[in-house]
Amino acid sequence: MFVSRLAVLAASVGLSTLAAASPTQYPLTLENCGQPLSFAAAPKSAVTIGQAASEILYSLGLGDRLVGTSLWFSNVLPEFEAQNAKVERLADNDPSFESVINKRPGLVAVQFEWMVGKQGVVGTREQFHDLQIPTYIMPSDCDGKDNLVGADGTRLQPFQIDSLYSSVRQLAAIFDVQAEGEQLVGNLQARLDKAVAGAEQRQAKEISAAFWFSSADLDLDPYMAGQKGVADYMMKSLGLRNVVESSEEWPTVGWETLAKANPTVLVLARMDRRRFPADDIEKKLEFLRNDPVAQHMDAVKNGRIVILEADGMQASLRMVTGIETLAKAVDGFDIQR
Structure with missing residues (x-):
């Protein structure tokens, strides 16, 4: 708590931070x-x-x-x-x-x-x-x-x-811009503290989630967020349980396995790159609507789908925005324990 208050203070008094940093x-x-x-x-x-x-x-x-x-x-x-x-x-x-x-x-x-x-x-x-x-x-x-x-x-x-x-x-x-670095870190810390404030309430609802980044081909197993990685941190910081058990950063996981795990919420990456067909968010959504397995998942049937920027699922400045967006979306879903 003490560290969190320091972060809020640092973010709110940027000029003081600029003055305090050493070259x-x-x-x-x-x-x-x-x-x-x-x-x-x-x-x-x-x-x-x-x-x-x-x-x-x-x-x-x-x-x-x-x-x-x-x-x-x-x-x-x-x-x-x-x-x-x-x-x-x-x-x-x-x-x-x-x-x-x-x-x-x-x-x-x-x-x-x-x-x-x-x-x-x-x-x-x-x-x-x-x-x-x-x-x-x-x-x-x-x-x-x-x-x-x-x-x-x-x-x-x-x-x-x-x-x-x-x-x-x-x-x-x-x-040699440490002052700007400390100001940026302070801002990120303050925003993160605010976003994760409701983690215990979400955990009490036993909410599970899965992150779909992309797929080499829509007919192939998707790249999903594994345990211990950045996206897993995002889930756990919000009190959500990752249904994928692999410790690879982005392992491929079959839709049958995902359907059996039946996550409460599905999180999809939106991106402008087009290395793979599934980079297109519209193709992801179309797949979920029409695939004979995926369409029966509770998250799909109940519209519990969250779209985040791809770099918001990775260690980046956008990651905090991703956590904020996910927290707001999950709290807006009608999820009963």
Whole structure:
């Protein structure tokens, strides 16, 4: 409770936060996903691989440092449209290694380790570091997680919201904008505290849920949120039970298995990308209405479907908005114990 009150205070007195933060002392050295990173000064430029990293840097007032972005699930937040329009989009999905290094960035900020890691689809950290280009992977995707097991990695320990706050604070320290970082974290903490306030009442109703992100094909098993991951944290923080038992971040689960579990609420990802047919929210809804198995689930029959932005199901600034939206929607459903 004491920490929560501090968060509310920090969010409400942003000017005090700005005044209290100390500047970065360079050289700065920090540990990031198992590797040390050192900075002699704030990077003059950056490339992002992942929407979450892009929007964090925009929120920290660092849009003028971005020289390239990539891996977007949805359109940029409205407040950053003008700034984002000035930054080159290297790719909607995975950028090539060459397109990133050709920008000669002082930092590559990465949302997912599978993009830049031991088996990185863009490249390995060693490849970038050999060219004197440091890579920063958001801790939310590597803390307590094995990204070499499962398509999107497997959680060895439950996701903790502090790892998202660490991403904000560390990026703020790297670029010497700690005051803005603390103000942003304080705002997120205050909003989260308010959103999860009714968790005990929801838990008492024994509400279960399942998150459907996408499907490689609508005829194939869907990618659902597993235990211990970001979406699972969202459910548990609101007092909801995840019906999926796998510890993979986004395992495939058959509709027969989901129908048997019969979640009280179904949560669907909306996105603008079109890597898979099921990325289209309208195709998801049409499938649920017509599939001979899915259409008989209680959540479908009773219209207990919640639509969230795709990046609101992941460790990002939109995650708190996702929790707020889900809490409001669930509380509006007529759910009897």
